[in-house]
Each structure stands twice: as C-alpha cells, then as structure tokens.
Amino acid sequence: MIRKLMKNNPDLQIIATSHSPYLLDHLKPEEIRLTTLDDKGCAHVGKLKDHPEFEKWKETMRPGEFWSSVGEDWIRAVEKEQEGGAD
Template identity: 60%
Template sequence: MLAQMALSRPDDFSALLTAMRAVIPQVVRIRLSLAEVKRQETETIRIDDEPLTRTFTRTYSGQRILLDLQGAEGIPSQGASEGTLLVLGLLGVLFSAPRPKLVLLDDLDRALHPKAQKDLVAQLRTLLERDPELQIIATSHSPYLVDHLDPKEVRLSTVLPDGTIRFGALTQHPEFERWKEAMRPGEFWSTVGESWVGALPEKPRG
C-alpha cells in the first residue's frame, strides 16, 4: 500500500509523512526498498485418488519499510517502536485511495506518549475536516487522549449484572453540567468512572 502510494500518489505520500512527523517528530523520512518475502504455504494434491498435503516455502517480491529517524537512518520496521508502527499503519489506511468511510480502532492510545496522543487526535481532526463523510470510532483507556475530545464525542460502557452492555454519553452524567467548566473530559471520566451508566434508562428498541 505504501509503495503504491509513493509511486503513483506522491502528494498523498508526502502528506502522510507530514502527518507522521506531527505525531512522531523523530521520523525524518520513510523509505521503501525491494525485499524477498518467504511464506509457508500448504497445498493438497491427489495421487491415485488419495489426497496428499504438502507444505512448502514460496518466495514473493515485496517491499521493506525503512525509517530515517533523527540520529539514525535506515531503521527497518521491525526495529521501530510499536507506537510508531501503529501510527504509520493507521495513517496509511486513512491516506489510502479510496479512503474508507468508516474506521474502527481499538486502543487508539496504545503505545503512545500522552503528547503523541494529543497530536494524533489533532491529525485525525484535520482528516475529518477534509473528508466530512469519514467516520472514526475508537476505544481508549487513556484520560489524556479523552481530554482532547469534545465531551459530546465521548461514550462510556459498563457491563450489567446480566452480562449485557449498556452505553451512555459522558454528557448524560447527572453532575456533568455542574463540573463541565472545571474539569476536562478525561479528568471528569477518571473521577466518575463508568458504573453510573448502568443506572441510565434503557432506550426503547425499534
């Protein structure tokens, strides 16, 4: 995906690099080089009507991602941090063509420094402004990340005694109006938790 973007859509690749640097400032450049990719594959053949399964190694032509970082050039992807690779993968999807209209993300804050979480939210907002049809739904356990969201964007969940899950908006908390000017969303969430969501009236179905 990145190799195709770099070759056929250099402007998008440049925009991706700019967004990447905004979140991970240590990244100077993203390069790709030819590489052989070996995969274990299995096939079934028949000899005298008897199935015989064999495993073999097949070699494909692929691309290796190299990262030039401040003070270190040519770092292969397997040598980069988990947070760097997750941000690169996410931005690769969001700058792809055609761009997906719905992106579901689990643990958006995973392996990211609090400042990087803030900068990632800023980059996602920029993409949402450019593409009003894009929708991003993400989970997070980080109050630092939630601090950079509008309270109206935050949904909480709790597990009820019968095992079902109920969702509620942060703005539905009975004390939200009282504390919304004194606390940021993540701070308020850290204070009140999620158990109160179970007391919200269940919405009628249908």
C-alpha cells in the first residue's frame, strides 16, 4: 500500500515509526532513517546507508536484518565525524 501511494504521489513523504525489521525489509536502504536519544534526551537521526559497515554488508543482509544487528548507537559517532569531531 505504501509503495502504491508513493508511486501515485511522487512528492509525497511518509513518516512512520516501527520496531519491526520486517517492515524495513520492504523499503530501500536510502529511504530508512533511524533515531536515537542521547543522555540529555536530544533526538539524533541517521541514514541506515551511512552506517560505517553498510557498504560491506548491503549485498548479504536485508535492511531489517542489518538494523537488527547494528542498532542505533552508531548515529551520534557518525554525526560527530561528519561535523569534524565537534561536540
């Protein structure tokens, strides 16, 4: 149903939340955003494809399987690296 909506409305953006790796398997990796909270309660968002190991595993693992194995804790480290190490 989501694919049909997106096909019929190419400018449509859908934001959905789930803890289901099976749902993620129906999405393209570039469509998946992960969220995590830091110790202060601030939200951080990262793209699944930005995980440092994504390129290595993208051919052998489905998106949901990859997410289940890596979690979200890596997001803040990638953010800091992209910002040049700034806190």
